[in-house]
Amino acid sequence: MSSFDLFANDFAEPMHTAIGEQAILFHQFLGNTDETILSNVREVLKVSPLRHLYTPSGHKMSVKSSNCGHYGWLTDKQGYRYQEIDPVTSKPWPQMPANLSVKAVEVARLAGFESFQPDSCLINVYLPGAKMGLHQDKDESDFTKPIVSFSFGLPVDFLWGGFKRSDKYQKITLQHADALVWGGKDRLRYHGVQQLKEGVHPTTGRCRVNLTIRQAD
Template identity: 60%
Template sequence: MASLDLFAGENHEVTQFSEQAYLLHGHVASQADTILSHLRDVIKQSPLRQFVTPGGGKMSVRTSSCGDFGWITDKKGYRYTDTDPITKKPWPPMPETLKTLAEQAAAKCGFESFSPNACLINVYHPGAAMGLHQDKDESDFSQPIVSFSFGLPVTFLWGGLKRGGSPQKVTLQHGDVLVWGGPDRLRYHGVKKLANGQHPLTGNVRVNLTFRVR
């Protein structure tokens, strides 16, 4: 992976690891306290839960959402809804701070029109993982994916446009941001099992926020 000259002089290093996929090192680390406080408020309204996949398996991550839409899965399939199936109420509004930071990260990587209306919250405990998958439940693939990481480090897996092969491994640290779109928008990606550890802000978990246009 090579750093982009495009971002020379910025406070944080940016690494381009595919045609239109970028890692912004530590980009939101300084705002972590504020962001995590907002998340606690969201989770009080729409609690974390372990979804069941269409095949009947229970996901290892604990999930919630905020914004106009939330992503869910059950035996009926993967999809977005405008209400939380647990509370039967609309998903909590996306905190403006989160939305603005996601838009700014996308703009730094060339996606200047990004305006997310869904934020998926995934909390990983040790042993939790995410298999290789595509983000393809959205209606507009011209819009990028923006992903924030907080807490324990993890290995992000970056695959191809089809299943199979050996995915590239990218280490994600506290405060890192991933942005990908364009020809890379439908690449398979996932997360290896989270190793045990402790982080001063999150304890023994990793918190991931994924911003999308539904």
């Protein structure tokens, strides 16, 4: 490889910020594919619509959610889990759009996770005022697989904590088209989302859309 190739590669690498030993925020990673991904998500939502989920203790979540992919993440009185059937439609969840899984695998690889095979995408839509409390993603069967999170629309403060809920957390702003990947040593960190502030985004309007792409099984 010539020194020119090295130079070119530096520029080809997406802008990123390490937020942990094995957690990287890729700024504007979805800058060219945002509209396509969002229109695919809208098609998914025509089949498996957004709905509010309830925690096992009966608390109504402020975000509205749906899923695509082989498994959908759910919570209700029966607990937190993955399920192949959407309880609203009694049918399998819509397929994960190919471009979504391709971009998720690509960014996971950039973050150092080679054998990621996403089979689940949780779609969360936040209106101003919606938030998500500190939690761990731990309903998946293999914690060596990373979490890939795509954000669109209004910016939000993401809470990035430690391994206990009471640990101190940092606030990291997630912007439209950002991709965040965490895994390995950081896989079970507590994280959450601060209340979404009022605003209107040119691409999504008055909301934030988060896609959390995982290998559930």
